[in-house]
Amino acid sequence: MTETPKITISHGSGGKLTHELIKTLFLEQFNAPQLAPLNDSAIIDINGQKLAFTTDSYVVNPLFFPGGDIGKLAICGTVNDLSVMGAKPLFISCGYIIEEGLEYDALARITRSAAEAAQQAGAAIVTGDTKVVEHGKGDGIFINTSGVGICEYELPGKIETSDKVLVSGPIGDHEVAILVARGGLDFQVEIKSDCAPLWDLISKILSVSNKIKFMRDPTRGGLATVLNELVENKEYGIQIEEASIPISEKVNGVCSLLGFDPLYLANEGKVVVVVSSNDAMKVLDAMKGHALGDGAALIGEVVAEPAGLVAMKTKVGGRRVVDMLVGTQLPRIC
C-alpha cells in the first residue's frame, strides 16, 4: 500500500522540493511566459510600459525578532524582489491572515513597522485585505505583500565567463537572528536581522554600471541556492572562494556550534550581483560607499568548467561542490 503523497515543510524551503513543485505543477498549469523565467518578479508590459509585479507571503516565527518584525519583513521582501529586477518599487498591497486571539497591540506594532518600511523604501501601501481564522488554524499573523514597480533598468543580461560575483555584505544574519529569537539555545548571542529595503543601494549600483547581468536577494535557501539557480542547465558554472565570503564572527560561531552551513542561511537585506569583469571594482566601490553595502565583497566568478555547478575553493585549499539544499535548515524564517 502506498501512501498518498503529501506536502511537507521542505516543499516551502525554497530548495530542491520547492523547485520541483514549481516545475511539475505551477509552471505546467499557470502557463504564462512571464512566469517561466522564475525571476523574483514577473516583467509585465502594459501598453508598452514595462512593470515588475511580484508576490510573497510571510509566515516568519516569531513575529518579532531583533532587527525587525513580520510587518517590516513583508514590506522589505517585496520591495527587494522588485528592486533586483531593476524596478523602482511604487505600490504595495498588504493582505493579513490573522489568527483569532492576536493582541490588538501586536497588530498595531506590525502595521506601524510595515508603514515605516514602505515609507523608507519610497513605496505606498495602496490596497489591503484582512481575514481572521479561528484560534489554532493559523499562527498569530501571516502577511502577503504584492508589489508593482516601474522598470528603470533592463535585467537580467547575458552572463558570460569571467563575469564577477559580488555580495553586498555579511551573510546569514537574518536566519541566525530568527533562530536565536526562538530561544532554547544553550548560549547567548546578540544578532540582528539584516532586514532592509534595498532599492536605494540597488539603484546606486545600476547607476554606476550598465553591465550588471543579474541581481537577486539571497533569502530562503541563501547564497548557495541563488548561485545554483543561476547555473542550472547552463553552459557555465560559478566558482566562489570561501575565504572571500563575508560572514560575521557571531554568525560563524553559531553555525559552528549548531552545524549550520552559512551558505544556505536566509538574508533579508543583501543582494548578490553578477557583473561584467571590467565593471566589478567600480560596482564594489559603489556598494561599499552605501550604508547597506559597506561589508560588500567580490566572492567569485563565472567559469566555463564545471558547467552547471557551483564550486567552492575552501579555506584549506580544497574544492567542493555547493549543491542546492535538499531539506530545510530551519522552517519559517520568512
Next chain:
Amino acid sequence: MTETPKITISHGSGGKLTHELIKTLFLEQFNAPQLAPLNDSAIIDINGQKLAFTTDSYVVNPLFFPGGDIGKLAICGTVNDLSVMGAKPLFISCGYIIEEGLEYDALARITRSAAEAAQQAGAAIVTGDTKVVEHGKGDGIFINTSGVGICEYELPGKIETSDKVLVSGPIGDHEVAILVARGGLDFQVEIKSDCAPLWDLISKILSVSNKIKFMRDPTRGGLATVLNELVENKEYGIQIEEASIPISEKVNGVCSLLGFDPLYLANEGKVVVVVSSNDAMKVLDAMKGHALGDGAALIGEVVAEPAGLVAMKTKVGGRRVVDMLVGTQLPRIC
C-alpha cells in the same frame, strides 16, 4: 483588571468591526491617497496609465464545495475586484500558504481550478510564492491573489437621488453552498456556489451605458454591507424593495430554517450596479442577456431621505432599516 484587546473572528467578517479596524489602524498608518476611498481596487497612475491594483486572501473552509474550490474562488474574487472598478483584469499573482500534510492531489486540483478560472477571465497568473507551515499552524491551504488591471472605464461616478440599484442575479448562493458543504445539517439541499469571473458581464454593462455610477461584488457581508458602505456619511440614502430582490427558493428555505438574513450572505459571482435612472432598463436588459446576469433585477433607488441609511420596504408593506452587520453570520466563507 482589563484584558488586552484581541482580534476576534468578527474583525474578519467584512462588517462593522472590519471597518473599524481599517479606519482606526490601517488608514491611519498606510496613509496613501489611493487607499482612502476603500474601493475594491486601488487606482494607481504610472506615467499617465491608469491601472487598478487589488489583493485578497482566501481562507474558505472547506477547500472544495459545490460550484468551485479555493483555487477558482481566489482567482474569481480578485478578477471581480478589478472588474467592478472598470478595469480589465490582466495579471494575477498567486501566493500559497500550505499546511504541512495537505495532499499533493488536492494541491494539484486547486491549482488546475485556479489556472482554468484565470484563463476563463482572460487573465494570466504571472508570479507566485509557496510557503509551508507546520501541521496545526494553518488549515489546508490559504491563498492570496493580487491583481493588476487596466482601467478601461472611469468609476465610480457621482451618485444622485433617483439613480437605480440593480443586482445581477439571485443572492446568497455562495454562502449557503459553503454552509451546506460543511455538513452537519438536518436536511438535504443541493446549492452551488455562484463563483464566477465577472469581467465579461461587467464590460458588457459598461459598453451599453456611460452612466454607471458604481459597481461592487457583494462578497463578505453581502448586499446589505455593500449598500451600507455606499450611503455611509452621505447626503443620500438607498431604498430597496424586499419583493424585488432575487433569491432562489432553496436559499430562502435554508435562511428560514436557520434564521439567516439573505441580505448579509456572501456572493462570488454577482454585481451590484448603481446607474442613472434613464439608463437603468437598458443596463438591466444587457445583464439579462448575459449568462451570468439572467436573473438580474432592479431592486431599489437612491433617495434623499433618510440620508446615510439603507431602508427596505418589506413584503408585508412595512419598512425597516437594513444596518451593517455587527458580528458574523458564518466565518471563513471566502
